[in-house]
Amino acid sequence: MKNILLLFFVFYLQSISSQVLLDADGPGNTYPLITSVLAPGYNPIEVPDCNHMEFGDHIDEVFDNALNENVFRFFIHRTPDNDRCINFDRQRNEIKTYDKSPDNLLGIEGETVVYKWKFKLAAGFQSSPNFTHLHQLKSVGGLLASMPMYTLTTRKGNPDRLELRYAETNSQVTLMQTSLTPFINTWLDVTETIKYGTSGTYELEIKKVSDGSILFTYSNNSIVNWRAGADFVRPKWGIYRSLINEQDLRDETVLFANFSIEEVVTLSLNDSATDNNPFYIIPNPVENILHIKNLSKKVNLIELFSLDGSKIMEKTMDDQSEVNFDVSSISNGTYIVILKGEKLYNKSKLFIISH
Incomplete structure (x- = not known):
């Protein structure tokens, strides 16, 4: 698996x-x-x-x-x-x-x-x-x-x-x-x-x-x-x-x-081993609280999407190195997190919700 x-x-x-x-x-x-x-x-x-x-x-x-x-x-x-x-x-x-x-x-x-x-x-x-x-x-x-x-x-x-x-x-x-x-x-x-x-x-x-x-x-x-x-x-x-x-x-x-x-x-999902500015999702799979850490200062928006392209959550950023999302009310499945910001390639990773 x-x-x-x-x-x-x-x-x-x-x-x-x-x-x-x-x-x-x-x-x-x-x-x-x-x-x-x-x-x-x-x-x-x-x-x-x-x-x-x-x-x-x-x-x-x-x-x-x-x-x-x-x-x-x-x-x-x-x-x-x-x-x-x-x-x-x-x-x-x-x-x-x-x-x-x-x-x-x-x-x-x-x-x-x-x-x-x-x-x-x-x-x-x-x-x-x-x-x-x-x-x-x-x-x-x-x-x-x-x-x-x-x-x-x-x-x-x-x-x-x-x-x-x-x-x-x-x-x-x-x-x-x-x-x-x-x-x-x-x-x-x-x-x-x-x-x-x-x-x-x-x-x-x-x-x-x-x-x-x-x-x-x-x-x-x-x-x-x-x-x-x-x-x-x-x-x-x-x-x-x-x-x-x-x-x-x-x-x-x-x-x-x-x-x-x-x-x-x-989206071409990033491999943190080769990414010059990796960010981390923990835990993954996640039950209730999704933690996103090691964020670049270039990031000003984080969006969560389902695989059918529907946006489910977003948060604006202000020089934060980490952010949390409460996903306790979201159905089990596989989702995408996207980081956006000025002069920043859209970085993305998959994560799984499993309550």
Whole structure:
């Protein structure tokens, strides 16, 4: 029996997901709604309101008949909108996660994250020949923080194009591009899946909501998705465009809906003999009180999951080296403990409850 359990510990793999949704809920209080999900108590919204107060909020909510639900409406005006009264050669109206956001909205090395959203470009949408960004994944921390890792952008040309741009270091390349025409005046459903790491993976799929037809797809099973010195990676959505060729632009409205950030943690259970920062579970099996000891100061959250992926308990940490869980009310069986924290790979171990 002991040998069977050992093999189970070594080879067992389990994926557990944690999903955060941001959906429009109707006109009014749009900024507080976005803030409550992406960075409670802080400011995840970058809008040009400061130089255009008479217009009102540059993001609001309206009912969309095609989707039969409320959606977010992003406004950008050729003038006088700018980039938050900071930069005047470009315009920005975006929402984001950042260092004030909850940990489960920030991508860290070793995680796989699935980003989903819907968007609609208005009929007659006009792109800058320089850049008109709709979405970015940005690395935070380190020397390359100013260069986005992935960018979904539109560009004026012959024809106008939708481009997927990528930067491993400090220069961008175009991974894929296609005519923008099929993407205009229709709702689009986007799924972006990324494994963060120096041996990462990336996949992007865009399809029409109306019939499910795929308009754009790209995948790479071996790509660098982590930068030296990085703390985390964060997503941004909205419209961020250059004003260098202002004559090519017009006032625009871009619709967004159903934002989703889902962390999928693939667990490879750690062997404490080879782990540089081992933690211990005692006793194991456990009857009533689970003791977790020798915790790193990097740990700020401990979660307990059942094997079907259901979270059963969690505790936040503050420089503690050990913590106890009362599992006396939990059914007998095999469970997983996961340690999370900034700059910390998700460490995990199995334990057994046997009353």
